[in-house]
Amino acid sequence: MVKDLIRDLMPVLFIGHGSPMNAIEDNEFTDSWKTIAKIITEKFSKPKLILCISAHWLKDNTAVLSTKNPQTIHDFYGFPEELYKVQYPALGSLEYAKIIKDTIKSVDVKLDDTWGIDHGMWSVLVKMYPKADIPVIQLSINPNLSLETHIKIGKELSALRSRGVLIIGSGNIVHNLGMMRTSGVAFPWAIDFDDYIQKSLEDNNVENLLNYKKHPSSRYAVPTNDHYIPLLYVVGASIGESNASLDGKPKFFCTKIFYSSLSMTCVAYGLQ
Numbered sequence: 001m002v003k004d005l006i007r008d009l010m011p012v013l014f015i016g017h018g019s020p021m022n023a024i025e026d027n028e029f030t031d032s033w034k035t036i037a038k039i040i041t042e043k044f045s046k047p048k049l050i051l052c053i054s055a056h057w058l059k060d061n062t063a064v065l066s067t068k069n070p071q072t073i074h075d076f077y078g079f080p081e082e083l084y085k086v087q088y089p090a091l092g093s094l095e096y097a098k099i100i101k102d103t104i105k106s107v108d109v110k111l112d113d114t115w116g117i118d119h120g121m122w123s124v125l126v127k128m129y130p131k132a133d134i135p136v137i138q139l140s141i142n143p144n145l146s147l148e149t150h151i152k153i154g155k156e157l158s159a160l161r162s163r164g165v166l167i168i169g170s171g172n173i174v175h176n177l178g179m180m181r182t183s184g185v186a187f188p189w190a191i192d193f194d195d196y197i198q199k200s201l202e203d204n205n206v207e208n209l210l211n212y213k214k215h216p217s218s219r220y221a222v223p224t225n226d227h228y229i230p231l232l233y234v235v236g237a238s239i240g241e242s243n244a245s246l247d248g249k250p251k252f253f254c255t256k257i258f259y260s261s262l263s264m265t266c267v268a269y270g271l272q
Helices: 002-006 028-043 094-103 119-128 147-163 188-202 206-210 229-239
Strands: 012-016 049-058 062-065 109-112 136-141 165-171 251-253 266-269
Touching (some): 049 094, 049 119, 049 229, 062 094, 094 109, 094 136, 094 147, 119 165, 136 229, 147 165, 147 229, 165 229, 188 206, 206 229, 229 266
Parallel strands (some): 012 165, 062 109
Antiparallel strands (some): 012 266, 062 136, 251 266
16 A cells, blocks of 8 residues: 555655755755755665756756766856865766666656766755765756656656655755845745745645746746756656655755745655
8 A cells, every 4th residue: 555655665855955055054954954864864764876856957858877986066156165175976876877767768868977966966965965875866857848747757766766766856946046135035926936836735736836837926936947847856756657646745844035036945755
């Protein structure tokens, strides 16, 4: 039965990763990431593999990172030198790369050894799993696919959860860098849209998630959907191919608007 299977399924997470500075800072966001990693290990087990869908790997096809020693990619500029020295030396897994490729049926998947671990992932993992002793694989986002297809791929990936794979989508529900302000006072539209998506997730209202542009604040909250799409993979992985929720209600943590226009909201499925 579904309830019996839940104990055997690794949770699935969406992390609002925010600024790469979180990698070298200790704050409420990084504390929450450390806590969720501890909960996963205590309630389930140490993941056998981490599969990440990051907002920062966009390609014209769906690709799986297939290298034994992925590089740490510093895909940003204008930050302190200390940040560029951060390395996350986790291994990859050619075995799991092939398994992931074969698991996805809805689109053609390529093996790709040209990428690595970008800051959408390592800036979070240095806090969650600082020993870098869990293999890490990234899956690219093809922005040309329909939003429905992104969810479909997530559903297919849900099968990996029973293999001890921790699936993490890394992005931000609200992501408008052009309107950031250091006052920290959140724009009303940012709060409104973040609340709307949280409520849609709580109600398992996939139609709202797919049709997010109908919300009047979406033009500001999601000027481009690269940081929104990883959430859809997580939703798909929480539903599974049976199209019946595997996990019940999501658990929200770290719900805060940072720099006025950046939602740090994180979501966990399967922790109940």
